[in-house]
Amino acid sequence: MHLQESGEMYLETIYRLTKAMGAVRSLDVAEYMGFSKPSISRAVSLLKSGGYITVDGSGHLLLTDIGKQIAESMFERHTILTRCLVLLGVDETIAEEDACKIEHHLSETSFAAIKKFVENQ
Numbered sequence: 001m002h003l004q005e006s007g008e009m010y011l012e013t014i015y016r017l018t019k020a021m022g023a024v025r026s027l028d029v030a031e032y033m034g035f036s037k038p039s040i041s042r043a044v045s046l047l048k049s050g051g052y053i054t055v056d057g058s059g060h061l062l063l064t065d066i067g068k069q070i071a072e073s074m075f076e077r078h079t080i081l082t083r084c085l086v087l088l089g090v091d092e093t094i095a096e097e098d099a100c101k102i103e104h105h106l107s108e109t110s111f112a113a114i115k116k117f118v119e120n121q
Contacts, residue, residue: 003050003052003070005104005105006043007043007046007047007050007052008071008104009033009074009100009104010029010033010040010043010044010047011047011052011053011063011067011070011071012071012074012075012078013029013032013033014029014053014061014063014067014071015063015068015071015072015074015075016032016075017029017032018061018063023058023060024060024061025059025060025061026040026041026044026059026061027040029044029061044061051064051066051067052064052066052067052070053067074103074104077099077103077106077111078096078099078100078103079099080111080114080115080118081095081098081099081102081103081106081111081114082095082099083118084114084118085098085099087118087121
């Protein structure tokens with residue numbers, strides 16, 4: 001199953017919330033992203049069927065190995081792109097928003113160059 005941008009965003013959100021809170025439920029994702037519970041339910045179902053997450057008996061969302069790999073990659077892209085934009089003089093709030101838009105569409109080649117640039121600053 002090919003993961004679309006929205007799926008990457010859900011995985012990154014689950015990853016961020018898991019790092020911050022430990023255990024994450026669908027409601028936590030809905031509140032964080034500002035989406036309705038039915039939207040999150042549908043996304044969770046798709047992510048489960050794609051093998052990106054599992055849901056334990058208590059309703060906690062758990063990233064599978066492939067789900068975690070994608071989430072970590074999106075998180076790294078977001079972090080590096082935000083840093084790059086801030087280094088260029090963009091306000092941090094705007095940099096965060098723009099990084100979220102860019103991270104899903106940037107080639108590996110361009111990201112590697114940006115990452116190298118940011119790490120050398």
